[in-house]
Amino acid sequence: MKKVKSRFLKVIFLALLILFFVITIVFLWVFIPSLKTKLDVEKFKSSNITVEIFCDNETKLKNAFDDEIYVTYGDIPQHVIDSFVCLEDKRFFTHNGIDLYRIAGAILENVKSRRFKEGASTITQQLIKNTHLTNEKSITRKLTEARLAIELEKQMSKEKILEIYLNSVYFGNSCYGIAQASKYYFDKQTQDLSVAQSAMLAGLLSAPNVYSPDKNLDKCIVRRNLVLDLLANNGKITSKEAKNAKQEQIDLEKVGLKQNDLKTYEYMAICEVAEIFAITPMQAKSMDINVFTFLDKEKQIALSQSTKQQKAKTKSGKNAQKMAISIDNQTCGVNAFFAHTNQDPFAMQRLIGSTAKPIICLAPSFEQNLVTPSTMILDEQTNFGGYKPANSSDKYDGWITVRESIAKSKNIPAVKMLNALNKDELKTKLQHLWGWDDFEINLNMALGNFEQGLTIKQLAETYLTFANDGNFSKCSFIKRIEDKNGKVLYQHNQTKRQIFRPDTCFLTTQVLKDVVNFGTARSLSPDFNLAGKTGTVGKKGSTNNSDAIFCSYTTKDTTVFWTFADYHDLLQSGINGSTLPVDMAKNYYNKIYANNKPLPFKQPTSVVKMKIDKVLLNQGKIAIANNFLPQNEVFEEYFSIYNMPKQISDRYYQMPKNTPQTKNFFDELLLDFKRLQTG
Structure with a gap:
């Protein structure tokens, strides 16, 4: 019996020994790489915005990021400090860089929920991540973050850490730092913020695109009130003060009132720099580099103003979201960009409505020699093996030409064209255009109903392909990046792939000219050569729409104007592809082509x-x-x-x-x- 017990204890001891060695090896394997990253105090300088941005003509943007005013700790009101500390890190002034109590609580909560639900990063850790690390989710990154946070607390005061944090953290809408956020959301200086306004700004940090008042006022108010309750619970304000602060209205008319028209472009350029070097946007702004972009200041200001001036609401009363892009056909560089959305505009995939018809139906039908612009198609109610699409307003015109069907954005002729296509050939083209792999062609795609949708960038690049004789290229904000000595660190290389024949694109262009001259975008009435297509995404059972889009191009530029609502909301009645986005485009073209009309489209020899x-x-x-x-x-x-x-x-x-x-x-x-x- 003793021998059995002794043998059992040996087995247990051996197992524990092996487990100890495994844990030690894993710990060292994870921890040792974390030692590679060293603390760099230079990255915390108050004047850390060293990147310089240049326009397409290689002139420096005057005072790029000039509204990024640095606010010292002594100029930040106490209720502003309290709002951020109570929400983000209530033991900030007592821990040594990491909060062990919070870590234990987060682990317990995550175990209970069986998923990663709760984080435990302190303000110091967040600052380290924003300045030294990437957004990679790994144990090594978390260990590095914790180690550097402890090291930073030994070298810098709490007040200085919080000062740098508040001047660098992202508040959404291209705003970095408390001063910029105060100006954008309230048209105020930081020193003049009320308790309610401070609480609102603190509430933005975890998800600025979700809690921004101009994108989701209800969620913003709920989040702000949560911060006010935390202030009261921690004795920073009284219950009565919290109650009064909750009654304070958020003036949406002031949100974005003084936004710089160049700001959105600058932010997207910085994001592209961050992507190129695999760093965060904040780190990109601190690089000692010169960024040469494709920015055309005149077009950027025109695009921004044309988009902002067209006011629109959603069915629930919120501000409609808007984005617009303009690309130079020759360089494939983004010369203007505007976005007012609650998501990353280049990551957001949405349905594209009838703007899909030239891509999915018309151009492929020309390419496969199935139709000509004057081919007659019967526009009538049709059952495609159980699929029964309908025209807008359920109106049918009988026999009409391909030209007329696209100009009027008829659904039945579009589906008939797609139905007749060689689907394998079409699938190959879409794979080249959008990088899709696992998908099947279905007839509903003729009307823009895709399983995963497109980003504004993908849609613009596709219409750019028509403008460039069938050559597809990815667009870019950045032309090249140099260090301060002129050494080229990055050069944008324009690669082309032939998707459609030149004759296909010219015929497509001629048909799309009818859209803006006689069809759904006829309110444009341009006095120059312009091709375009409207698109509307509706919702079954409702007369309201979720998306309104207008894609167009000249021999100079390709543009997309897009207005939309949140996924659980709809645009106000009357907004569709033929209204608001066309009005935006009309204002834009009237500004940029007033004295310099684009040349007519050139007919190819084919x-x-x-x-x-x-x-x-x-x-x-x-x-x-x-x-x-x-x-x-x-x-x-x-x-x-x-x-x-x-x-x-x-x-x-x-x-x-x-x-x-x-x-x-x-x-x-x-x-x-x-x-x-x-x-």
């Missing part, structure tokens, strides 16, 4: 213009007009040389007397017809 018999077309036949037809029965149309009409109209054709003169005349005429027939 496209011919031919005279067609109008009467036969109305009968569903595309026939080349003969010389005997009256001019009012003839019209001109563009055709790809790969899909030209062959039949010659025989209307009004009379065989004249067979004289030598007429014989020679008809011999020449027949030769001309044969040349047309053979291409």
Whole structure:
């Protein structure tokens, strides 16, 4: 019995020994890499914004980030400090950089919920992460964060740490630091913030795009009131003061009132720098570099103002969200950008409505030589094997041309075109355009109903492909990055991939010109060559829409204007692709093309213009007009040389007397017809 017990104890001892070694090895494997990152006090300098941004013409942006005023600790009101400390780190003034009580509580809460629900980072740890580390979620990163936080607390006072933290933390809407946030949300200096306003700003930090008042006022108020309760519970204000502060109204008219029109572009450029170097935006702003962008100041200001001036609400009474992008066709550089959203505009994927029709239906049908701009399609209620799409307002026009169907944004003809396509060829093109892998083509895609949606960047790049003769390129904010000595650290290389033939894109462009001249975007009435497509995303059972989009391009620029509501909300009645986004585009184009109109679209050699018999077309036949037809029965149309009409109209054709003169005349005429027939 003793031998058995002794053997059992040996096994237990051996198991514990092995476990000890395993834990030690794992700890060392994780901890040793964390020692590589050293504390760099230089990164905490108050004047740490060293990045300089240059426009497309390589002139420096005057006072880039000039509204980023640094506020010293002594100028920050006590109720502002209390708001952030009570919410983010209530033991800030007593711990040594990490809060062991909070860590224990977080572990217990996460075990109970069986998921990572609760964090335990102190203000010092957050500052370390924002200045020294990436957003990577790993044990090594957390160990590094904790070690550097403890080290920082040994070298810097609590007041200085909190000062730097409040001047660098992100508050949403491109605002870094308490001074910028005070100006953006309240048009005030930090010293003048009320208790309620301080509580609101503190409440933004965990999710600024969710709790921003201009994007979700109800959630913002709930979050602010939570902070006010914490202030009262911790004895920083009385219950009566908290109650009174909760009654304070948030003036949405002041939110973003003084926002710099260049600010959004600067922020997106910094985000791209951060992506290139795999760091945080705050770290990118502290790099000693010169960033040369594709920014066109005139277009940026015009785009920003044109988008902001068009006011819109959602069904629930909130401000509608808006974003817009303009890309230079030649360089594929983003020359203007604006976003007022509660999410990252380049990560947010949404349905695109009828802006999908040129991409999914029209261009592929030209590419596969299935239709011409004048091909007739029957617009009527149709059952596609159980799928029963309907036109807007349930109106049907009978036989109409492809041109007219796109100009009027008809759904049935679009689905019919998609139904006739070689789906494998289409799938390959979409994979090249959007990087999709695991998906199947379905008829609902003709109307923009995709499983995962598109970002504004993806949609703009696709229409840019039409503007560039079928060549696809990814767009970029940054042209190149140099250090202060002029050494190039990064160069944007424009790579192209041919997605569509030039003739396909030219025919698509000609059809989309009808959209802005006679169709759903006719309120634009441009006096220059412009092609575009409207898109509206509705909701079943409601007359309100969730998204309103207008994509367009000239020979110079490609633009997208997009207005939308939160996922659980809808736009106010009357907003669709033909209204607000078209008005934004009209204002924008009137500003940037007032004295410098873009050139007409250039016809490629693979496209011919031919005279067609109008009467036969109305009968569903595309026939080349003969010389005997009256001019009012003839019209001109563009055709790809790969899909030209062959039949010659025989209307009004009379065989004249067979004289030598007429014989020679008809011999020449027949030769001309044969040349047309053979291409």
